[in-house]
Amino acid sequence: MTSDSIAQIRDEAAASLQPERQQQWEQFLTPMPVARQAVELFTPCERPVRILDLGSGSGILGAVAAEHAASGSSVVAVEQDDRLAAMSETSLCQVCGDVTVINDSVFDVPLEPRFDRVILNPPYKKTSPTVIPTSAGDVKVTNLYTAFLVIAIQSLAEGGECVAIIPRSWMNGDYFKDFRKWMLHECSLDALAVYGSRQEHFKDMSILQEIMLLKVSKRPQTKKVMVIADASPMMPLAQQPADMVALKALTMGSDRILRIRQQDARLSGFKTLSDEGLWVSTGKLVWFRNRDVLSSVAEPDGHPLYWSDNQCGLVMRHPVDCDREQWVTGEADGRHVVLPAGGYCLVNRFSAKEQNRRIYASYLSSDVDFVADNKLNYVHQGTSRKTIPLDDMVARGLTLWLSSTIIDEWYRQVSGSTQINATDLRQMPCPSKPQLAALAGMLSLNDMPNQHLIDEAMRGLFSWAKAS
Ligand SMILES: C[S@@+](CC[C@H](N)C(=O)[O-])C[C@H]1O[C@@H](n2cnc3c(N)ncnc32)[C@H](O)[C@@H]1O
Numbered sequence: 459m460t461s462d463s464i465a466q467i468r469d470e471a472a473a474s475l476q477p478e479r480q481q482q483w484e485q486f487l488t489p490m491p492v493a494r495q496a497v498e499l500f501t502p503c504e505r506p507v508r509i510l511d512l513g514s515g516s517g518i519l520g521a522v523a524a525e526h527a528a529s530g531s532s533v534v535a536v537e538q539d540d541r542l543a544a545m546s547e548t549s550l551c552q553v554c555g556d557v558t559v560i561n562d563s564v565f566d567v568p569l570e571p572r573f574d575r576v577i578l579n580p581p582y583k584k585t586s587p588t589v590i591p592t593s594a595g596d597v598k599v600t601n602l603y604t605a606f607l608v609i610a611i612q613s614l615a616e617g618g619e620c621v622a623i624i625p626r627s628w629m630n631g632d633y634f635k636d637f638r639k640w641m642l643h644e645c646s647l648d649a650l651a652v653y654g655s656r657q658e659h660f661k662d663m664s665i666l667q668e669i670m671l672l673k674v675s676k677r678p679q680t681k682k683v684m685v686i687a688d689a690s691p692m693m694p695l696a697q698q699p700a701d702m703v704a705l706k707a708l709t710m711g712s713d714r715i716l717r718i719r720q721q722d723a724r725l726s727g728f729k730t731l732s733d734e735g736l737w738v739s740t741g742k743l744v745w746f747r748n749r750d751v752l753s754s755v756a757e758p759d760g761h762p763l764y765w766s767d768n769q770c771g772l773v774m775r776h777p778v779d780c781d782r783e784q785w786v787t788g789e790a791d792g793r794h795v796v797l798p799a800g801g802y803c804l805v806n807r808f809s810a811k812e813q814n815r816r817i818y819a820s821y822l823s824s825d826v827d828f829v830a831d832n833k834l835n836y837v838h839q840g841t842s843r844k845t846i847p848l849d850d851m852v853a854r855g856l857t858l859w860l861s862s863t864i865i866d867e868w869y870r871q872v873s874g875s876t877q878i879n880a881t882d883l884r885q886m887p888c889p890s891k892p893q894l895a896a897l898a899g900m901l902s903l904n905d906m907p908n909q910h911l912i913d914e915a916m917r918g919l920f921s922w923a924k925a926s
Pocket of ligand 1: 486
């Protein structure tokens with residue numbers, strides 16, 4: 459009965475949100491099934507607990523947490539919207555006798571590290587990089603949800619647990635690396651549950667990002683992390699398939715990129731792309747800052763310009779018939795955008811949801827110096843400061859490797875986003891250069907081998923058993 463009225467208050471709050479404020483403060487309210495799953499992640503506790511709900515909205519998360527807590531528990535909720543703060547009070551008072559609602563910004567409320575249970579579904583917005591001082595040093599955050607999480611984790615008492623409903627984006631990429639390192643140093647990563655479909659949950663809130671539940675706790679790292687890689691909001695988490703995985707098997711490299719599954723055993727013998735002496739850089743030409751050098755004709759001292767439009771399956775073609783200029787003038791030489799002639803593997807930095815593969819790689823062999831648009835990454839054998847082209851057969855082999863099903867699956871386990879980060883690609887398992895050259899010898903890119911042929915070639919070369 460109480461759950462019904464908490465859900466009812468949430469639904470009333472959702473229906474009465476003011477559109478402008480909803481956008482500004484990201485008032486996307488958690489539906490009851492997701493709130494229950496979030497609370498299900500807390501370890502049952504027979505003694506009263508101190509609960510904190512940050513950005514409490516209608517108070518649904520704190521209220522469900524309090525409903526499942528021992529009597530004598532207390533809740534503090536922080537919400538900056540006065541109408542929602544009042545609704546939080548109403549929800550929370552239904553289930554708990556000791557409620558404090560603070561109608562203020564989370565960033566203006568001093569919170570002591572005394573909470574046993576912290577729960578939150580924070581706003582997700584990007585922010586300009588901000589540094590939050592903590593006892594373990596400064597943490598750079600670029601997003602409101604990580605800023606909220608830093609505050610949440612700092613509010614935990616020893617042994618306290620925090621459950622957050624957040625996007626999956628913190629798990630990979632360069633932007634979140636500071637936060638990942640800090641968080642994995644500060645607390646134990648206990649559980650990850652990634653919702654498989656974006657549509658099912660938050661149905662009435664038009665949330666399009668891939669959402670997950672994260673549980674961390676203030677104690678030494680647990681031996682095994684519970685991972686539900688394809689969670690459904692429709693049934694209790696306890697009834698869904700979960701893997702228990704050591705943290706080490708989920709993290710990669712010094713940037714602590716986190717995967718949602720253990721790596722496919724067939725990839726375990728490979729080093730990373732960067733350990734194989736390869737480097738991923740981002741195309742240097744930002745077209746709108748260099749409009750004056752774009753040219754639709756080849757000039758004697760100019761250079762070919764490659765866009766994603768020039769990706770024709772597994773190879774780059776130039777020029778192609780499209781509405782973008784295919785050359786730059788000689789003026790581009792002074793702008794640090796020109797790359798040396800030679801062999802490369804170019805990877806589109808963006809993929810569309812409906813595309814079969816996330817990674818779209820194409821081989822380039824250029825006899826002349828050229829320019830790559832900023833929406834392409836390129837793999838070479840230099841460093842972040844110096845571009846050195848690849849051996850031709852390595853470039854061809856790498857294009858095939860990056861186009862394989864096993865690598866596509868690998869990438870999906872690392873990133874829920876359609877953007878392809880250079881940071882993540884550098885951590886990708888990669889054969890040695892001689893192996894890549896051998897792969898190139900097995901298939902001709904010009905014959906446009908299909909997915910089956912690419913996967914079969916790999917299976918043959920590495921003696922992999924047929925996928926089950
Ligand atoms: C994504 S909603 C979630 C609300 C609620 N926790 C739930 O799960 O339904 C985020 C909430 O944080 C509030 N909020 C945004 N920025 C805040 C801030 N700086 N301090 C406190 N609350 C904030 C919004 O008004 C909104 O109610």
